[in-house]
Amino acid sequence: xxxxxxxxxxxxxxxxxxxxxxxxxxxxxxxxxxVKVNEFAIGFGPVIWKKQGKETKYSIRLIPLxxxx
Numbered sequence: 095x096x097x098x099x100x101x102x103x104x105x106x107x108x109x110x111x112x113x114x115x116x117x118x119x120x121x122x123x124x125x126x127x128x129v130k131v132n133e134f135a136i137g138f139g140p141v142i143w144k145k146q147g148k149e150t151k152y153s154i155r156l157i158p159l160x161x162x163x
Contacts, residue, residue, distance in 0.1 A: 110158060117161040124163065134163040 117134070124131050130149055137155030144153040 106159075110161075113161045117163055121163045131163050136161050138162075 114136075121131060121134055132149075133151045133153065135153045135155055137158040138160045139156035142154045142156055144151060146152075
């Protein structure tokens with residue numbers, strides 16, 4: 095049972111990392127093309143942490159299953 099839970103956690107971490115790379119690509123291309131990015135966030139739901147950059151708000155949300163910019 096414990097090995098099953100560890101496997102699920104590993105899958106969630108791996109998917110999170112892959113989504114991070116994907117969304118970071120969108121973010122970097124937008125910045126290179128001088129497109130304004132309002133927010134770059136990890137997860138969805140209530141905000142746990144946020145920081146306002148020059149034009150982009152960076153945030154970490156409660157449920158880390160979706161990333162967006």
